[in-house]
């Protein structure tokens with residue numbers, strides 16, 4: 441087995457300059473009903489090969505159900521779920537087990553086997569797959585090296601930090617050379633600097649191995665840090681789906697707004713301010729657009745700005761010089777291509 445199973449394909453137009461349009465995950469009208477509860481209400485989404493795609497939603501949105509349907513742990517009620525071209529909703533149990541090898545899973549807690557060393561834990565899925573001892577040992581060492589833990593191969597989980605355990609969990613998930621790495625809240629139990637390190641690791645593994653990563657999270661910081669594209673899920677439906685840039689430049693839903701939250705500052709005068717999204721344009725360009733329309737902005741009541749993947753991104757709540765200019769300002773900014781809406 442080689443550590444570099446696939447060429448880096450992929451097709452996110454925006455974030456990392458990947459090219460191509462192959463979809464490794466294609467869901468069409470996927471539904472899942474439990475007695476009286478609709479957990480997935482017709483999910484249609486495409487994930488491009490080699491991309492990092494975030495699934496974001498609040499508690500009860502259907503994230504775990506979606507993962508369980510993707511891995512065949514749960515049978516969808518209807519719809520299609522193509523994983524690497526195979527509709528897993530139609531497979532017999534035996535073929536489903538084979539198809540599952542295309543998917544490596546990483547969970548919130550690594551759930552390593554305490555009685556095994558780090559090396560033993562990474563070897564475990566290879567042993568189950570019937571890989572001969574010498575090959576699985578060299579493969580497991582190679583994987584531990586890949587996640588930066590070659591020197592901890594003989595340590596047991598109790599001797600490793602949470603972040604290190606998660607690295608072992610990632611190495612284990614990659615053991616059988618999956619096409620897709622499915623991460624369910626992989627950093628929810630980690631502090632912010634360890635979170636950052638794990639996200640960087642996932643991102644570099646994607647770059648080196650060309651795998652596709654699906655990352656389920658409720659943490660907007662995770663999406664901002666590594667996702668190329670994102671699906672926002674609410675009540676079992678897709679609210680918005682697209683590249684990170686598309687979502688940030690038109691944050692039309694509460695979940696999208698949460699990606700770049702505005703601080704709570706009371707409005708100076710009720711009903712006079714508007715919210716504008718910035719994605720790839722500067723604040724001064726926004727002000728120029730307002731001035732050109734004869735409606736100079738006098739105050740920025742609240743704002744969040746940050747550089748996401750090299751692009752200035754954010755939201756501003758602004759007020760025109762004269763309240764009666766508000767409608768003109770909204771029209772001018774909208775026609776200049778800004779996403780503008782009434783301030784909440």
Ligand SMILES: Nc1ncnc2c1ncn2[C@@H]1O[C@H](COP(=O)(O)OP(=O)(O)OP(=O)(O)O)[C@@H](O)[C@H]1O
Pocket residue numbers: 474475477478479497498499500501502503504505506658
């Ligand atoms: N086995 C089940 N039987 C009945 N209802 C279920 C079952 N599994 C999930 N549900 C329901 O489906 C909906 C989606 O649940 P799901 O666990 O997928 O949400 P989630 O987005 O993962 O939430 P969380 O962030 O809290 O983990 C919820 O209303 C839940 O109660």
Ligand SMILES: [Mg+2]
Pocket residue numbers: 503504505
């Ligand atoms: Mg869940």
